[in-house]
Amino acid sequence: MRRSADVVVIGAGAVGAAVAWFATRAGLTVQVLERGQIAGGTSSACEGNLLVSDKEAGPELDLALYSHDVWTGELDEYAGLWEFERKGGLVVAASSTGAEGLRALAVRQRAAGIEVTDVPADRIADYEPYLTDGLAAAAHYPQDCQAQPMLVTAHLLRMAREAGAGVSTGTTVTGLLRDGDRVVGVRTDRGDLTAGAVVNAAGTWAGEVAALAGVRVPVMPRRGFVLVTEPLPPTVFHKVYAGEYVASTQSSEEGLQTSTVIESTAAGTILVGSSRERVGFDRTVSLPALREIAAKALTLYPSLKDTSVMRSYLGFRPYCPDHLPVIGHDPRAPGLWHAAGHEGAGIGLSVGTGKLLAQALSGVAPDLELTPFAPERFGDQVLRETPA
Numbered sequence: 382m383r384r385s386a387d388v389v390v391i392g393a394g395a396v397g398a399a400v401a402w403f404a405t406r407a408g409l410t411v412q413v414l415e416r417g418q419i420a421g422g423t424s425s426a427c428e429g430n431l432l433v434s435d436k437e438a439g440p441e442l443d444l445a446l447y448s449h450d451v452w453t454g455e456l457d458e459y460a461g462l463w464e465f466e467r468k469g470g471l472v473v474a475a476s477s478t479g480a481e482g483l484r485a486l487a488v489r490q491r492a493a494g495i496e497v498t499d500v501p502a503d504r505i506a507d508y509e510p511y512l513t514d515g516l517a518a519a520a521h522y523p524q525d526c527q528a529q530p531m532l533v534t535a536h537l538l539r540m541a542r543e544a545g546a547g548v549s550t551g552t553t554v555t556g557l558l559r560d561g562d563r564v565v566g567v568r569t570d571r572g573d574l575t576a577g578a579v580v581n582a583a584g585t586w587a588g589e590v591a592a593l594a595g596v597r598v599p600v601m602p603r604r605g606f607v608l609v610t611e612p613l614p615p616t617v618f619h620k621v622y623a624g625e626y627v628a629s630t631q632s633s634e635e636g637l638q639t640s641t642v643i644e645s646t647a648a649g650t651i652l653v654g655s656s657r658e659r660v661g662f663d664r665t666v667s668l669p670a671l672r673e674i675a676a677k678a679l680t681l682y683p684s685l686k687d688t689s690v691m692r693s694y695l696g697f698r699p700y701c702p703d704h705l706p707v708i709g710h711d712p713r714a715p716g717l718w719h720a721a722g723h724e725g726a727g728i729g730l731s732v733g734t735g736k737l738l739a740q741a742l743s744g745v746a747p748d749l750e751l752t753p754f755a756p757e758r759f760g761d762q763v764l765r766e767t768p769a
């Protein structure tokens with residue numbers, strides 16, 4: 382058995398990549414283990430919205446604002462690598478009730494530090510000329526950004542590797558090594574590795590990794606579909622979404638929920654979402670979900686009615702019952718750390734998570750208090766659903 386690294390990171394998605402990069406940069410030796418390929422999990426089955434606009438005041442917003450500062454601060458020099466765009470978000474409301482909700486949310490968000498401008502109905506076309514007429518109001522969020530998630534993951538891991546980290550794909554963690562209570566490494570299908578700290582960045586599968594240590598972390602799958610159009614001339618200029626989207630992110634309903642989120646990509650395609658369902662890891666393509674997503678998008682962008690959809694894809698958001706991620710040391714299994722459960726915001730929150738966890742792993746007080754994300758906050762409460 383060999384001592385592999387100060388830190389072993391399980392999972393090469395956006396979150397594991399960010400942990401690896403920031404921990405390596407903090408001077409720790411890091412080994413990333415991934416059972417499949419780089420970004421082979423949810424980080425290649427999502428969109429790249431880096432949003433502050435869809436969050437109410439609270440710990441998730443604090444993490445989003447912190448992550449925004451990391452994206453636009455110390456990672457700014459790499460922005461071109463991952464198609465980072467400060468394109469801003471435009472949230473729209475179709476009815477006067479929806480407009481009131483939008484305004485009220487903006488007031489609360491301003492108080493929490495988000496930049497937001499109320500956009501009256503007759504100014505919406507200045508932002509998005511192809512949006513349908515007759516919308517009641519909109520709100521513009523200049524801090525909303527976009528990145529290409531697979532490029533984020535691949536480049537952060539490449540940068541970590543060039544700074545000395547190891548990245549092993551095709552390596553499944555099958556157990557955790559213990560010295561008494563303490564987690565001191567991992568067992569894999571390719572041998573054992575010891576480590577000072579083991580980070581569970583296994584995304585939607587983090588509950589299974591936690592179970593290897595005998596601890597319960599209730600991360601569950603929340604399925605979502607995305608439609609990809611043929612490449613088009615510029616049509617959608619911001620992250621555009623319907624006000625109802627905020628409520629759907631916070632809902633825990635099992636049944637199908639859809640709300641429109643639209644953005645263009647650097648390649649000219651338009652990504653059209655979003656859906657949410659709790660159906661376990663069912664990969665069956667749901668025509669009702671795809672139809673509903675498309676129909677709702679057309680109510681916002683009628684000019685897309687003759688546009689071809691090239692393909693669709695699906696992914697499983699890593700979802701915790703309180704909609705907050707699990708970040709930090711697990712006192713129930715000393716030596717085990719978690720960075721998982723970011724639900725529909727794991728790309729945006731990855732870099733803040735990585736930086737904060739690297740600080741904690743280095744024994745430095747994290748810039749943000751991690752208590753709201755504590756792994757043991759769910760206690761021994763018995764879940765009604767299983768993580769697999």
Ligand SMILES: Cc1cc2nc3c(=O)[nH]c(=O)nc-3n(C[C@H](O)[C@H](O)[C@H](O)COP(=O)(O)OP(=O)(O)OC[C@H]3O[C@@H](n4cnc5c(N)ncnc54)[C@H](O)[C@@H]3O)c2cc1C
Nearest residue numbers: 392394396422423424427430554584605696726727728729
């Ligand atoms: C349809 C959809 C749209 C989304 N849109 C957005 C968006 O616009 N913006 C945003 O910020 N987020 C979005 N998300 C959420 C985002 O994709 C996730 O929160 C994020 O990808 C999670 O990253 P991760 O690194 O935690 O997990 P993953 O990318 O899933 O990585 C975890 C990795 O762990 C590996 N693993 C698991 N178990 C083991 C093991 N035992 N041994 C070794 N390796 C293991 C897996 O193979 C996987 O590669 C969306 C998600 C979906 C489904």
